[in-house]
Amino acid sequence: MIPMSTGPVPATADAVVVGGGINGLTTAYELSKQGVKNIVVLEKNYIGAGSTGRCGGGIRQQWTTEENIRLAQESVRMYENMSAELGYQVFFRQGGYLMVTEDESHLTSMREAVTLQNRCDVPTEFLQPEDCRRIVPDLDVSAIKGATFCPRDGTAYPFAVVWGYARACHRRNIAIHIRTAVEDIECDDGRVRAVVTDRGTIATPLVVNCAGPWARTLAAKVGIELPNRQERHEIMVSESLKPFLGPMVISISNGIYFSQSMRGEIVGGIGDPAEPHWTAPEQFDTRSQLRFAVRFAKALLAYYPKAGGVRLMRQWAGMYDVTPDHRPILGGVPGLEGYFHICGFSGHGFMLGPMTGKRMAKHVVTGERDDIIESLSLDRFANGDTVADAFVVG
Numbered sequence: 536m537i538p539m540s541t542g543p544v545p546a547t548a549d550a551v552v553v554g555g556g557i558n559g560l561t562t563a564y565e566l567s568k569q570g571v572k573n574i575v576v577l578e579k580n581y582i583g584a585g586s587t588g589r590c591g592g593g594i595r596q597q598w599t600t601e602e603n604i605r606l607a608q609e610s611v612r613m614y615e616n617m618s619a620e621l622g623y624q625v626f627f628r629q630g631g632y633l634m635v636t637e638d639e640s641h642l643t644s645m646r647e648a649v650t651l652q653n654r655c656d657v658p659t660e661f662l663q664p665e666d667c668r669r670i671v672p673d674l675d676v677s678a679i680k681g682a683t684f685c686p687r688d689g690t691a692y693p694f695a696v697v698w699g700y701a702r703a704c705h706r707r708n709i710a711i712h713i714r715t716a717v718e719d720i721e722c723d724d725g726r727v728r729a730v731v732t733d734r735g736t737i738a739t740p741l742v743v744n745c746a747g748p749w750a751r752t753l754a755a756k757v758g759i760e761l762p763n764r765q766e767r768h769e770i771m772v773s774e775s776l777k778p779f780l781g782p783m784v785i786s787i788s789n790g791i792y793f794s795q796s797m798r799g800e801i802v803g804g805i806g807d808p809a810e811p812h813w814t815a816p817e818q819f820d821t822r823s824q825l826r827f828a829v830r831f832a833k834a835l836l837a838y839y840p841k842a843g844g845v846r847l848m849r850q851w852a853g854m855y856d857v858t859p860d861h862r863p864i865l866g867g868v869p870g871l872e873g874y875f876h877i878c879g880f881s882g883h884g885f886m887l888g889p890m891t892g893k894r895m896a897k898h899v900v901t902g903e904r905d906d907i908i909e910s911l912s913l914d915r916f917a918n919g920d921t922v923a924d925a926f927v928v929g
């Protein structure tokens with residue numbers, strides 16, 4: 536049991552982190568390691584209730600922008616050591632990621648991405664369709680035109696990761712308040728003064744917005760309009776099977792991804808171009824649809840005919856918090872001291888979260904310039920300084 540309060544909040548804090556997902560918890564933990572003392576995490580529901588507890592747990596370093604590659608690479612190093620660091624088993628397994636395409640026009644960008652990833656010391660290789668069978672013996676490669684494989688990519692169990700961080704936060708005297716919603720952020724004279732919750736007000740000089748798909752609603756409390764939108768994404772889990780699948784398989788053509796968990800289940804999803812892009816705050820739909828189950832099953836069988844007859848046990852949906860270039864928004868905002876964003880991760884916040892929290896905590900505490908945080912600042916949208924990553928899937 537991790538002690539978490541549902542009582543009144545403290546009157547003061549040195550830092551308040553909003554959100555009990557991967558980003559909020561890693562940030563709180565890393566702020567504490569940077570020497571911040573009186574830290575409070577506020578979560579309106581339960582730990583992992585947002586996107587984190589609904590995600591596929593995939594962790595890959597195969598991206599086409601250097602920021603994403605470096606954040607993922609540094610996060611993978613943290614995942615490799617995470618169970619020991621947190622004293623909690625997070626079930627990180629490096630079975631690799633096999634990224635396939637059915638579209639000839641992707642092959643050039645895939646080869647270029649391998650070159651960039653190798654330059655960053657990520658050991659990705661380009662594969663011909665037949666080579667994929669070396670990695671997934673029963674894969675149907677008849678429609679595949681090419682693939683890339685990185686053996687150091689993998690998966691972790693999302694709930695174990697947030698529970699592990701929550702326990703580690705508790706050991707560092709960080710107060711976690713669940714069922715506690717932030718209703719307002721008070722500012723004056725160009726700086727943050729307090730956070731107003733439904734369980735009282737906390738005077739604080741520092742607020743970090745890690746509210747995931749609700750980040751835009753929270754940012755509006757301090758007068759900032761984020762360009763983020765919300766998108767429903769669905770995912771499913773099958774009955775447990777004997778181990779048969781080493782890597783996560785993902786198609787950059789149709790957006791399917793599937794892996795096998797350490798308990799033997801197939802876990803997978805597929806993006807749906809018919810899903811609306813919601814731009815009004817608090818527009819959410821996390822209902823499950825038969826349409827998803829049918830689309831996913833058809834796509835899975837095209838790659839892995841042996842999955843025919845496997846029983847789907849459960850499906851659910853969560854929200855992506857999507858920015859116009861599908862890359863996160865990190866850092867503070869000019870003219871408002873003490874307020875920071877860590878949001879906008881689309882479908883890759885679980886894999887980038889650990890290192891993002893670490894870099895952001897250091898940046899917030901020391902004020903040191905960080906080139907990745909700078910290139911992912913909110914300003915980039917106003918300055919037209921955006922570069923989309925070509926390997927956003929889903």
Ligand SMILES: Cc1cc2nc3c(=O)[nH]c(=O)nc-3n(C[C@H](O)[C@H](O)[C@H](O)COP(=O)(O)OP(=O)(O)OC[C@H]3O[C@@H](n4cnc5c(N)ncnc54)[C@H](O)[C@@H]3O)c2cc1C
Pocket residue numbers: 553554555556557558559577578579580581582583584585586587588589590591592593594715716717718745746747748749750753768769770804852853854855877878880881882883884885886887
């Ligand atoms: C179906 C699906 C599959 C995915 N698969 C992957 C994957 O394989 N790999 C990967 O890297 N990423 C994946 N993602 C994306 C990933 O889940 C997110 O990018 C990541 O979890 C974001 O974490 P977060 O901590 O920023 O936000 P969240 O986990 O959403 O946490 C935000 C928290 O803030 C709380 N909150 C919001 N507003 C308030 C408030 N006012 N007061 C108090 N609390 C508040 C919420 O309740 C929530 O718990 C997937 C997402 C989905 C939906």
